[in-house]
Amino acid sequence: MLIFVLQTLAEILAGGTSLTSTEQVDFSHPGNIREEGRGAILNLYVYDIRESKQLQHSGRQVERRPTQRGLQPVTVNWSPSWFDVSLLLTAWDRTTLGEHLLLTEALTVLLRHRSLREEFLVQELRDYGNLSMTVSLEPPIEVGSLWSALSLPLRPALYLTVPVPFETRPDSVPLVWERIISMQNQWQGNGDSTVVTKRVAIAGIVKNSVTNLPIAATEITVIGTEKSALSNQEGLFFFEDLHLGNYILRLNCPDYLPQNVNVLVDSPNYTFKEILLTPA
Structure with a gap:
């Protein structure tokens, strides 16, 4: 179950922050991060597991189902x-300012959830309802002792606690939400603007990572679906009628390196993503 919790949190963080992939969320000991010499990442480290004080094991549950012959079959479930x-969330980047920005983004997206809603959970964690999540600036244990045990100096961090059920349950059906977006085209050279209103879940703009100019005719595919689109002359694209959840966009454009980007659809508002492609 721990793997499923980490997977859910990684998808939420990658889709809701400036990170473009779950591969930028690291789960190893935070003391190993600097040695790897990578770019901007979030480190999500499990440092404690203990019996929940909020939810306890309540023993057997007996279900009786009467039949026409008067017999009462009994189903016993545990x-x-x-x-x-308990998890420690830290941001790592080449600069302190970059780390603070990334940690702020992570805090913002986590506070938008307050709890892990069932429709965002992987299948193995569903059918229990929403999972409560505590986001705090202090851990359940003494902060100095925690960082001392990690053999690391104290640094800005978030402390998450998620009560997790340890049992396999049936699958449930994810909810489907409808999004409304108004995209204002401000890239026309004559200064005019065009407002396009669509029922969508994801919208975005594709830019050149070097010049920061929009890229037209980029093919964007939603992996796992039949949906695809081309960016227009202003680099804008959108997708309609998507389920609530996390998606991976695949971007391909001539003369640019292909790229996969995680996008989270998690609220009545549309999800807008700015994507930078690197020239080949």
């Missing part, structure tokens, strides 16, 4: 055992 999983 309710799940709940454990509080």
Whole structure:
């Protein structure tokens, strides 16, 4: 179950922050990050697991189903055992300013959730309802002791606690939400603007990572679906009628390196993503 919690959080963070892929969310010991010499990443580290104080194991649940002959078949189920999983979230980048910006983005997207809604959870964690999530600036244990045990100096961090059920449950059907977006085209050379209103879930703009200019005719595909689109002359694109959840966009454009980008659809508002492509 720990893997499923980490997977859910990684998808939310990658889709809702400036990170473009879940591969930029690291789960190793934070003391190993600097040695790897990578770019901007979020480190999500599980540092404590203990029996939940909020939700306890309640024993057997008996369900009786009467039949026409008066017999009463009985089904006995065990309710799940709940454990509080405590995680340390830190941002790592080449500059302190970059780390602070990334950590601020992570805090913003996590506070938008407050809890892990069932429709965002991987299948193995569904059918329990929403999972409560505590986001704080202090860990459940003494902060100095935690960082001392990690053999690291104290640094800005977020401390997450998620009560997790340990039991396999049936699959559930994700919800489908409808999005409305108004995209204003401000890239026309004559200064005019065009407003396009569509029922969409994801919208974005594709730019050159060197010149920061929009890129037209980029093919964007939503992996796992039949949806695809081309960016217009201003680099804008959008997708309509998507399920609530996390998606991976595949971008291909001649003379540019292909790229995969995580995008999170998590609220009644549309999700707008700015994507930078690197010239080949």
